[in-house]
Amino acid sequence: MTYLAYVVAAYAVFAxxxxxxxxxxxxxxxxxxxxxxxxxxREAARGQAQEQELKR
Structure with missing residues (x-):
């Protein structure tokens, strides 16, 4: 590996x-x-479901 390839690879890894x-x-x-x-x-839907059950 040449020095240029090493530097390019190091910058690529850094990036x-x-x-x-x-x-x-x-x-x-x-x-x-x-x-x-x-x-x-989910909690809002659960709260609405509980309110509907109480109204019955």
Whole structure:
């Protein structure tokens, strides 16, 4: 491996890791937000179901 190839490979790895450090937290935040929205919907639906049962 020539010195140029080594430097190019090192910069490519650095860029890939830097990109992953930028993207990974955003993916995780999106997952957590989606899960919390689904949980809120389920709890709201459960609350409505309980209200309907009490009205009978």
């Amino acid at each position: 890939a890791v830097l990109l992953w450090d930028f993207v990974a937290p955003r993916i995780r935040i999106a997952q957590v937000l989606r899960a919390s929205r689904l949980l809120a919907r």
